[in-house]
Amino acid sequence: MITFSNLIYRLPGGVAQGLIWGIMALGIYITFRVLNVSDLTVDGSFTTGGAVTIMCILAGVNPILALLISFIVGILTGIATGLIHTKLKIPAILAGILVQFGLYSINLHIMNMSANVSANPDRFNLLISMRNVPNAILIGIIISIVHIIVLYWYFGTEQGSAIRATGNNSNMALAQGINIGNMKVIGFGIGNGIVALAGGLMGQYQGFADINMGRGAIVIGLAAIIIGEVVINFIFKKGCSFYTRLTSVIIGGIIYYAAMVIILWLRIDSNDLKLFTAIIVTIFLAIPNLKVKKGGK
């Protein structure tokens, strides 16, 4: 039934999931906005993170440690894409698709060849769970803040600056003696590490990992980044700090998922959601390009 109280009841859960997608979008932000390439590994590495976390928890590993293990495994998937791209000279998009494709089998192996594995919150100690949404929101916010602070610090270091220069102008980076291949591999690694960690959070939140849980992650991440940019461009006409930019990605994730909750509340067929998302992301990605054309540049 479409009642307002029903929507109010559902929204907090949407916010909690939005936070997790927002954290994942931070990982995509590193490749998409900092390195200026589209990394399609994420659809696979998100699932990898979920699978690794749930399997660790089933094996009795502490849920926070399980997330850290997912983070490291995620870095490895990113490094694989980075090396295929830089050493074998395969375009980044294709390298990502190849790794993502291969990860499907690896993810199944991680989950002992079953399409989904669950960790019952009654029996296992989970960091966050949909059983306790306020707690999930609180922890989601804390993890977001930690990510934003660490990323802000990292991209201010010598190495982080070198990665930014590589993405901004690889010619200039080369002329300054920056090993742009290595910088890309590091960027892909960190990005996918964060994506996998978010996958682990999602696995804990919903209480299971599913072989298809990462499908469309790249599009959701792009949606979060773009929605966040629209918001900050609206509020800060004269540009803003890197802190604000990173925060906007998280907020973009929340807005995206809250919108999904509303659409579902309106009883729109959930099978059409992907089409809506694809159309919205296409429009927002196109707007800057069309504006430039109009300006005659």
Add this chain to the structure above:
Amino acid sequence: MLKIDNISKTFNPGTINQKVALSNLSLQLEEGDFVTVIGSNGAGKSTMLNAISGSWFVDEGKIFVDDIDVTLMSEYQRARYIGRVFQDPLMGTAADMWIEENLALASRRGKSRGLRVGISRKEREIYYEKLKALNLGLEERLTTKVGLLSGGQRQALTLLMATIQKPKLLLLDEHTAALDPSTAKKVLDLTDQLVNENNLTTLMITHNMQDAIDHGNRLIMMNDGIIILDVRGEEKASLTKEYLIKKFNELSNGTLDNDALLLSK
């Protein structure tokens, strides 16, 4: 300081587009030499600079910078010894990063980049002073994105970046060609200033004959991938445009008459 020993480079070998860009080219620069390079389009000037900076490997021959064999070093490894300014003002700087961030990246040219802070407070003071010496007012805009600067300002900044950590060799690839005449003159004056202050060994390509005569202590003319004229010292100081054009037509067998126009710009 720079020794090019018999290098050759052919692009697209064995295809219909085969082009011999450099053939058995040799050149030696002493420390502090400021060499201007002229020649028609396709003469191999930029190809020579790209061979030195490592955009690709040469087919034959060796390249030494300060007795270090760089022939098989990759481009980013050679950057440790070489400062570069490109023709396109957009190429030498990172547009979305601040002026001070660009300078900090340049100050670490060829050094390992770890997890230390990207710019220290002390560095900022140095950048302030160095920018002040350029007389462009950029010292008050350390946290301005480079993309907001004019082409001339960006070229001046790129020059400073190429020299802020003294390179063994400075390569200037028509770095004033995309600027209007008065800005080009400012950037050239700045080039002289920085080269003299640091006693830099420099190779400067130019399309402007007068600039080639007015700057540096040695002039070389290239055609078809080889050096056809090499003048230095007193003799160079007394060169005239007319003489160079005449010489060019003689040495290149007048095959490229149209380029005389271009060269005498």
